[in-house]
Amino acid sequence: MSTDGWKNFGRYGADRDPGNVHGKIALGRALEDVVERMILEGGIKSPASSWRGLKARMNYLLSHKGGRQALADAGITAGAATIRAWKNGKQRPRPANLEAIDTAYWTLRARNVLANPALLKAHLNNDGRGTRIEIHPINQDVVEEPRRRDNLRVRSFQARYIWDDAVDALTTGDTDALEDIWDDVISELDSDYGAYQYVSSIGLGA
Known part of the structure; x- marks a missing residue:
């Protein structure tokens, strides 16, 4: 499969596998x-x-903004005295309330992590060391045999300086920015970088 074939993705059957996607989509995932x-x-x-x-x-839920609402949203109707007793280990909730407390905790934790993109940026930047990207080429079993490129392989390298922009693009849903970032990423590869515009998956070592 020639480089031009990658620019016209699907011409030779690569789109028959729904797992073959543009790098911007795989990066977002x-x-x-x-x-x-x-x-x-x-x-x-x-x-x-x-x-x-x-x-x-209970400590997390009662010490973070939105915790009491998360409990209510999860179905907890207990009064303040009962909630304090749960928090202090003086009373054990019924199994249904334990499940609701767990749901409320994970919901609030997810909300707080998602609301603080600086945490994700710091995690990926890794004190300037960046994060390792592992790029898996598309599944070529669906490509017309004369157009397959059997020499494609998993590529892996350390990526730096892209993560702030990548997180901003993710949080705002800016797929055009993710596409630009992906073009920057694959430009670090050799002259065959065009073969990795579409991929089967991307792994991040973070």
């Missing part, structure tokens, strides 16, 4: 995966069913 990992990996590890996990969740 990879950034969303990083956000999800930040939410989960930085969260409370103890289960809500344990006293430690319950107290930690």
Whole structure:
């Protein structure tokens, strides 16, 4: 498959696999995966069913803006005295309320992480060291055989200086900016960079 073929994506069948997408889409998905990992990996590890996990969740919910509303949205109707008793470990919620508290905690934590893009920028910038990008080329099994490029391989390198703009583009839904950023990313590859305008997936080592 020639470089011109990549510029006319789908002419030779590459679009038959819905997993083959433009790099800007794959980059956006990879950034969303990083956000999800930040939410989960930085969260409370103890289960809500344990006293430690319950107290930690209640402390978070009652010390962060929107926590009481998150509890209400999750279905908690208990009064202030009962909520204090849960927080202080003096009373154990019913199983349904434990599940609602867990839901409220993760909902609020996700909201707070998403509302603070500076955290994601700092995470990806990694004190100036940047983040490793792993680029998986498109699935060529769906491409007409004479047009396949069997020499394409996974490419991996450290990317710096793009993450502030990438996070801004993600949070504002600016796909044009993500496309420009992706063009910058693949320009770091060799003269065959055009073959990576479309990919099957992107992994970020963050």
